[in-house]
Amino acid sequence: MVVTDRATLGRPTRPRVARSSRKRRRRSLIAYLYILPALAVYGVFLLFPLGRSVWISLFHWDGLTLATWAGFSNYVDIFSDGSLRSAFEHALILIVFYSVLPVCLALLLTMSLSRGRIRGRTFFRTVFFLPQVIAMVVVATAWSAIYSPDGVLNKFLDAIGLHVLTRPWLGDFSWALPAVGLIGTWVEVGLCVVLFMAGIQKIPIERYEAARIDGCGALRELLAVTVPGLRGEIAVALTLTVVAALRNFDLVYITTHGGPGTSTTVPAFEVYHRAFETNQVGSACAIGVTLAVLIFLITLVITRIAERGEA
Amino acid sequence: MISRTERVANYVILCLFAVIAVFPIFGIITSAISAPGDATGGFSLPHSVHWANFSDAWSQGHFGTYMRNSLIISAVVVVAGTIFATMAGFAFGTMDFAGGAVLFYLFLLGLMVPEEAYVVPLFYDLRDAGITDTYWALILPQIAQSVSFGVFWMRTYFRSAPPSIIEAARMDGASSWTTLWRVLVPPARPAIVTMMVLIFMWTWNEFLLALVMIPTNESRRTIPLGLAFFQGQHSSDFALLAAGSVVIAAPVVLVYVFLQRHFIAGMLSGSIKE
Amino acid sequence: MKITYLAAAVVGVAVLAAACTPGKKAAKPTEKPTSAISTDIASAGKVTLSVWDQEVRGGQNAEITQLNKEFMAKYPNVTIKRNSKSFTNLKDTLKLALSGQNPPDVVEANQGYPDMGAFVKAGFLQPLDSYAQKYSWRSRYPKTLLDLNSFGSNGTAFGSGTLYGISQTGEIVGIYYNKQKLSQLGIKPPTTWADFEAALGKIKTAGQLPIAFGNKDQWPAIHEFGVLQGQLAGKDAVRNLVFGKSGATWDSAQNTQAATLLQTWARNGYLSPGTNGLGYDQAAADFGKGTGVFLITGTWEVADLQKTMSSNLGFMLPPPASAGGSPVTTGGQGLAWSITARSKHADVAAAYLDFITNAHAADVMTQTGNLPAMRPASAQPPAGTALADIFAAWKTVSDADGEVPYLDYTTPSFYDTLTANLQKLLGGKQSPKSFLGTLQHDYSDFQKTKK
Numbered sequence A: 001m002v003v004t005d006r007a008t009l010g011r012p013t014r015p016r017v018a019r020s021s022r023k024r025r026r027r028s029l030i031a032y033l034y035i036l037p038a039l040a041v042y043g044v045f046l047l048f049p050l051g052r053s054v055w056i057s058l059f060h061w062d063g064l065t066l067a068t069w070a071g072f073s074n075y076v077d078i079f080s081d082g083s084l085r086s087a088f089e090h091a092l093i094l095i096v097f098y099s100v101l102p103v104c105l106a107l108l109l110t111m112s113l114s115r116g117r118i119r120g121r122t123f124f125r126t127v128f129f130l131p132q133v134i135a136m137v138v139v140a141t142a143w144s145a146i147y148s149p150d151g152v153l154n155k156f157l158d159a160i161g162l163h164v165l166t167r168p169w170l171g172d173f174s175w176a177l178p179a180v181g182l183i184g185t186w187v188e189v190g191l192c193v194v195l196f197m198a199g200i201q202k203i204p205i206e207r208y209e210a211a212r213i214d215g216c217g218a219l220r221e222l223l224a225v226t227v228p229g230l231r232g233e234i235a236v237a238l239t240l241t242v243v244a245a246l247r248n249f250d251l252v253y254i255t256t257h258g259g260p261g262t263s264t265t266v267p268a269f270e271v272y273h274r275a276f277e278t279n280q281v282g283s284a285c286a287i288g289v290t291l292a293v294l295i296f297l298i299t300l301v302i303t304r305i306a307e308r309g310e311a
Numbered sequence B: 001m002i003s004r005t006e007r008v009a010n011y012v013i014l015c016l017f018a019v020i021a022v023f024p025i026f027g028i029i030t031s032a033i034s035a036p037g038d039a040t041g042g043f044s045l046p047h048s049v050h051w052a053n054f055s056d057a058w059s060q061g062h063f064g065t066y067m068r069n070s071l072i073i074s075a076v077v078v079v080a081g082t083i084f085a086t087m088a089g090f091a092f093g094t095m096d097f098a099g100g101a102v103l104f105y106l107f108l109l110g111l112m113v114p115e116e117a118y119v120v121p122l123f124y125d126l127r128d129a130g131i132t133d134t135y136w137a138l139i140l141p142q143i144a145q146s147v148s149f150g151v152f153w154m155r156t157y158f159r160s161a162p163p164s165i166i167e168a169a170r171m172d173g174a175s176s177w178t179t180l181w182r183v184l185v186p187p188a189r190p191a192i193v194t195m196m197v198l199i200f201m202w203t204w205n206e207f208l209l210a211l212v213m214i215p216t217n218e219s220r221r222t223i224p225l226g227l228a229f230f231q232g233q234h235s236s237d238f239a240l241l242a243a244g245s246v247v248i249a250a251p252v253v254l255v256y257v258f259l260q261r262h263f264i265a266g267m268l269s270g271s272i273k274e
Numbered sequence C: 001m002k003i004t005y006l007a008a009a010v011v012g013v014a015v016l017a018a019a020c021t022p023g024k025k026a027a028k029p030t031e032k033p034t035s036a037i038s039t040d041i042a043s044a045g046k047v048t049l050s051v052w053d054q055e056v057r058g059g060q061n062a063e064i065t066q067l068n069k070e071f072m073a074k075y076p077n078v079t080i081k082r083n084s085k086s087f088t089n090l091k092d093t094l095k096l097a098l099s100g101q102n103p104p105d106v107v108e109a110n111q112g113y114p115d116m117g118a119f120v121k122a123g124f125l126q127p128l129d130s131y132a133q134k135y136s137w138r139s140r141y142p143k144t145l146l147d148l149n150s151f152g153s154n155g156t157a158f159g160s161g162t163l164y165g166i167s168q169t170g171e172i173v174g175i176y177y178n179k180q181k182l183s184q185l186g187i188k189p190p191t192t193w194a195d196f197e198a199a200l201g202k203i204k205t206a207g208q209l210p211i212a213f214g215n216k217d218q219w220p221a222i223h224e225f226g227v228l229q230g231q232l233a234g235k236d237a238v239r240n241l242v243f244g245k246s247g248a249t250w251d252s253a254q255n256t257q258a259a260t261l262l263q264t265w266a267r268n269g270y271l272s273p274g275t276n277g278l279g280y281d282q283a284a285a286d287f288g289k290g291t292g293v294f295l296i297t298g299t300w301e302v303a304d305l306q307k308t309m310s311s312n313l314g315f316m317l318p319p320p321a322s323a324g325g326s327p328v329t330t331g332g333q334g335l336a337w338s339i340t341a342r343s344k345h346a347d348v349a350a351a352y353l354d355f356i357t358n359a360h361a362a363d364v365m366t367q368t369g370n371l372p373a374m375r376p377a378s379a380q381p382p383a384g385t386a387l388a389d390i391f392a393a394w395k396t397v398s399d400a401d402g403e404v405p406y407l408d409y410t411t412p413s414f415y416d417t418l419t420a421n422l423q424k425l426l427g428g429k430q431s432p433k434s435f436l437g438t439l440q441h442d443y444s445d446f447q448k449t450k451k
Helices: A002-009 A021-056 A073-080 A082-114 A121-133 A136-147 A152-159 A176-200 A205-213 A218-229 A231-246 A250-255 A267-277 A281-310 B004-032 B052-060 B063-094 B100-112 B119-128 B135-160 B163-171 B176-184 B186-205 B208-213 B223-233 B238-258 B260-268 C003-017 C058-074 C087-099 C113-122 C129-134 C143-148 C179-184 C193-205 C220-233 C235-242 C253-267 C280-288 C299-312 C346-355 C359-367 C386-399 C414-426 C432-450
Strands: C047-053 C078-084 C106-109 C150-152 C170-178 C294-298 C313-316 C329-333 C336-339
Touching: A021 A281, A021 B063, A021 B100, A021 B119, A021 B135, A073 A082, A073 A281, A082 A121, A082 A176, A082 A218, A082 A231, A082 A267, A082 A281, A082 B004, A121 A176, A121 B004, A121 B238, A121 B260, A136 A152, A136 A176, A136 A250, A136 B004, A136 B223, A136 B238, A176 A218, A176 A231, A176 A250, A176 B004, A176 B260, A205 A218, A218 A231, A231 A281, A250 A267, A250 B223, A267 A281, A267 B119, A267 B208, A267 C087, A281 B100, A281 B119, B004 B238, B052 B063, B052 B238, B063 B100, B063 B135, B063 B176, B063 B186, B063 B223, B063 B238, B100 B135, B119 B208, B119 C087, B135 B186, B135 B208, B163 B176, B176 B186, B186 B223, B186 B238, B186 B260, B208 B223, B223 B238, B238 B260, C047 C087, C047 C346, C058 C078, C058 C299, C058 C346, C058 C359, C078 C346, C087 C106, C087 C113, C106 C113, C106 C346, C113 C150, C113 C336, C113 C414, C129 C346, C143 C150, C143 C329, C170 C179, C170 C220, C170 C299, C170 C386, C179 C299, C179 C313, C220 C235, C220 C253, C220 C294, C220 C329, C220 C414, C253 C414, C253 C432, C280 C294, C280 C299, C294 C299, C299 C313, C299 C386, C313 C386, C336 C346, C414 C432
Parallel strands: C047 C078, C047 C106
Antiparallel strands: C106 C336, C170 C294, C170 C313, C170 C329
């Protein structure tokens, strides 16, 4: 959204022909009529509940009986309640796996795909992107099997003589979160590759030639030409993947349900858990609202940084 | 241009990652056709092809019903979402009107707000309205989510349409309605198809809404949810789980293989939806 | 990005939704007098009874399937629409189902504060005292079992008062063992707790897995810890805690001992490796195939285990401190079958409850390898089977009044607190002291709200 948004919103509007205000009002009316169906559904089923969420977050409510006023205490809990705070910390760790790692790997793959003639470029792109289109439920099912105590990963480690490393990945306090995170890496790499492949074509070939004349190696070329040239795409990739990391509900719900202990709970999971499993609806809404604000802020920061770099 | 060693290294890297990308999917497929006892998380090649898992999943897991529900819901969301978004995108893209900018930002808000931020009150309100456990509880909120992307997408497209076409249509005395559907939409087909495949994928794969909005009525459950519940009941029967997974993933993967260009174009546009 | 617009949009949305206090006052379901209850189900007209249960395992499923079929054959005007889910899935969705527009007619609710208590408080469950009188349920069950299905003062006092459900199956946690493996290792089924612990060490030294145990699902450890706590702290201490008697505390020396022992078992490799990542069902299936000499879990597993192990399977109560001492174990009965307050067919639902818990149902349960909560004389399991062991154990522990309630009943949030922290204890992430401290914190918070 970041890039396109700027491109479209920033464009000067068409020169207007002066019109009589009545005609203008009539045109406005027509425009509203076109927007009405979309706005009605959107307003009732998205905006309204969003507002309600803010309101309910100010109550203690078990979802069953009458609520009691809580003020901001549900928000205070997010910072003071250890288990909630750690849910947000887990989300930040997941960002490393969902965003930073995929972007780095995708840069490597993009470089491999674009330096020199590579046969089957389309094939590779298709394959890398494939995890993006598969339902999270299916992804979670497949990876739960891979990580299970007698799953592929442990069998593989056994086979190459690394028995000491085998463990129940999703049931291990230190490894469960990275294990979940790596599933995210697996999903998001393809998105980044595709973004970067589209972007790299826009980098003028002369820059690469100049770099080569200067005797740059592959790494220098990457840092001096590719990364700056892909700044916009990297910003988009970071935004998309960070949001994906913060919205991680399905994966946690199916693979670990927040366990072992509470070592893989994330805010998105806590929203569901509290609202529908432990009768803390007000707190659930507060977490949801906080999550929305957090996503908004992170998006804003990434966009700002990318813009500043360009100017 | 590049050294032979580097070229080999490039192929090695690409092939390695391609294998990693495909491996879990491949494992699911082989498990789905293995004999139930053979299929474990170990992902081994099947001794014999065992199609019965699919019919078992179909009957034991009620996947037939779930499939029908998913199809109905996706179809309605795609059609309604596309029509509404096209109309609104047309207004935002080609007309100047008071409050247009604010309204447009309002729609953009929906692209950024995660579902988790409103799903809880949505559930309680829809329940009080008596529509949880019906198709509507999944259809209406997903249309709402789809239009926030769709409006943004179609507005971008209509903005790029040459004003001369619209002007010419108006000269011919065409109403704005005719201009939209007869003049602007036909050349917009690629953009609209892109939007439709994305809405289809999101709706088909949706999990949280389906989990929350259909609390009691098993006959309205969608297919991803069916798999999650199936997992609770048959956790040690991996062949059936894998067969169910294949059934869920297949439609979207097929659409993806044939309409890849659209998927990629749409997702690159920067939709924030997962 | 025009922040002002977005901010304006957000504020607008918030204003839009400012409404009254969320939620409704709890309903107060009333009971009709015993005389107004109709037991003439055949003339009740066409009725579809929606039933939610968690009897998904082989033997349990067979039993319910058969009883449902028989009920519908007896009353052709009644159709049972059955919806069965795993325990965890049922726990997740039942609350939403009960508070929704079309709640099921009959549900299986977990006893204690987290579930049944919350439902009673919100007025979702039908009080059953009149039905109990009409169908003489009070003579069908011992009082201790009925008490576990009862709540006083609108869901705030657990363990006495109005009856809200009846259970079908009896349930105790005990120790399954692999007879062949024990004899191969030269170990006799232990008769004292010290013997049992010695056996574990011996098995481990012999290079075998002492106890098969999967705790990925989080709840199984409640039973493991419950058994240890029962042995080390005694039944009165546990009961006082669960029922919230004043002076009871989690922070006791005996409880610490129990938590320490559980952690030591995990550390010494007495439990399945990677227990927090291993599924409960998977561990039980592995035990059936010969991994692990003991399996500490409930009687509900017997039908499935017997299928794979047949006469090789044995069952015993956790052995008492001294041979022949009085036994203590976690358990009592299966989940309570309750009628929802808004069911339009309460009379039919009550007849169904009666049908699945009567003497004939007990026979069906026995034949399908389940333990009925009220043991009838007519059907007995074949001698020498684990089911026969279980029937004997059930009688022994009932006669000795040795059942202690499941620990998750204790407070509304206890299921969550206990399961998450048990995983930490097993994973070595938490000391026994801080484990019990966390439990005590949850416990005292709740006791305060009750005053």
